[in-house]
Amino acid sequence: MKKLITAFVATALTASSALAEGFRTVTLDVTNMDCAVCPITVRKALEKIPGVTSAKVDFASKRAEVVFDPKMASVDELTNATADAGYQSHVKQVQ
Known part of the structure; x- marks a missing residue:
C-alpha cells in the first residue's frame, strides 16, 4: 500500500510539473485599490x-500574481484587463 501511495504521489508531481511547463508568472503592481x-x-x-x-491579488501590498499561458495571453492583455476594471497596473516582475 505504501508503494502504491508513493507511486501515485510521484505520478501526480510529474503530471503537475508537465502542466506547469510553459506557463509564466507575472507580478503586477496595481494602483488605486x-x-x-x-x-x-x-x-x-x-x-x-x-x-x-x-x-x-493582495490588498496590503497592492500586487497581483498571475499565472498564465503565454500562448493564449500576453502581459499587455493582463494590464489592459486591470485598467478596464478601473485599476491601472504595471509589471513588477515576470518569471
Whole structure:
C-alpha cells in the first residue's frame, strides 16, 4: 500500500510539473485599490482572460500574481484587463 501511495504521489508531481511547463508568472503592481472589494474586482478581471490559470491579488501590498499561458495571453492583455476594471497596473516582475 505504501508503494502504491508513493507511486501515485510521484505520478501526480510529474503530471503537475508537465502542466506547469510553459506557463509564466507575472507580478503586477496595481494602483488605486482602496478597499477590501478592490482585489476581488481585479482578480475577476484577470481570470476572464483566456489562458490565465490563477490570479492572486493582495490588498496590503497592492500586487497581483498571475499565472498564465503565454500562448493564449500576453502581459499587455493582463494590464489592459486591470485598467478596464478601473485599476491601472504595471509589471513588477515576470518569471
